[in-house]
Amino acid sequence: MNKNSKILGSESIWKLLIKLSLPATIGxxxxxxxxxxxxxxxxxxxxTLGITGITLSFPVQMIVMAIAQMIGIGGASIISRALGEKNAQKAEKTMGNIFTLVILMSATISILGLIFINPLLSLLGTNSVSINAAKDYLSIILFGTIFFSFSMASNNIVRAEGNAKTAMYTMLISAGLNIILDPIFIFILHLGIKGAAIATVLSQATTALYLIYYFLSGKSSIKLHFKNFKLKSGIITEIMAIGSSAFxxxxxxxxxTIILNNILMVYGGVLYxxxxxxxxxxxxxxxxxxxxxAQGFQPIAGFNYGAKNYSRVKDVTKASIITTTILSSIGFFILILFPKQLLSVFTTDTNLILTASNVLKIIILFLPLIGIQIIGATMFQAIGKAFSSLxxxxxxxxxxxxxxxxxMPIFFGINGVWISFPISDFLATLLTSILFYFQMKKFNTNSTLSKDINL
Incomplete structure (x- = not known):
């Protein structure tokens, strides 16, 4: 176990949370x-048609992200707890299984997506006006599925061992290169929406190569052995169970997004x-x-839960909720005060700006509470409570x-769609708070038992 992993159980909670969260947040x-x-x-x-094309394609990217997150987060939870238990062999076997699952699943998505792209686009809500833009973008994005999946899953492994800076670098490489390549392919080479997709795939491929170098160079505290690429049913089951909530x-x-796109097409078409x-x-x-x-919080919670240091899990959970609530409140005030100014950066379409500004003010009403949802779900993932997290x-x-x-649209028309967002935020926060309360009581009980045993 290297120093990145050791500090998860010893350094002060606030200092450690900042150390692990800041790089993740920047990235x-x-x-x-x-x-x-x-x-x-x-x-x-x-x-506007280009924005619509990207929006219609986004559900497919979200599915790819869901699978990569399921494998990465589920595996990272196992790795964090294994490191806390000083079980390096289990951590290494888990990493190998993560890589194999990523390769198999991403290849399947790419092949099936390209074969069935026309019916897929129809399902996503495209019409005769928007289908060409969506197809131009999505057909290229599907080729880069394996790079995106590998990078996302691997990032979780890097964070699980406490190496937040390297995890940050991977995101900086991907995003920074994409920002540079976008104007080149869109404006200089005049490839339009296809150019945006090409820039995305190239940046993700570069990130994947950087992560491969990281693991092969020996910089990771988890050693890469190709024998561990052989799938183990017990590890796969645990990865899927814990990662199912992320999926x-x-x-x-x-x-x-698919449902919304279809409903919005009916109510207002491309604009909505x-x-x-x-x-x-x-x-x-x-x-x-x-x-x-949340990403900085997860390895701390998982490591200390594996080490049976329950009071430390409780402390980092509280610190994370306080921090996320402050940040979400700041975000709320920025969005509520400057919606038109922010939206005008994207487009000169005044109708689009005005409509989006009014919608934004509705959907963010309970934004200050959302940190409770995010940390609550992440805590249950980190400690391996698959059902609660799901x-x-x-x-x-x-x-x-x-x-x-x-x-809601039955009673309020198109506004009913937007009103649904704050209502669901409130109800989800209420449910999270209830489950969170009972888990905190368990931590208190377990902490007391641990102290009695030590005495």
Missing amino acids: MMVQALYNLVDTIFVGRGVG VRQSAGSLL VAVYGLTNRLLMFVLMPLFGI ILAMSRQIIFLIPLIYI
């Missing part, structure tokens, strides 16, 4: 900035799909620091939001 903010810049370039270079959360986002695309990107940019805190991952989008976006 994710740059990644989110790339998404914004990518949309700006497409919006300025292609127009459900991300794939639910994909399902939600573009509105959702812009507001969702701004919201995700605000949420990235919260996910950065329920929380399903709560906002599947249990609450999707039913609401079907019901």
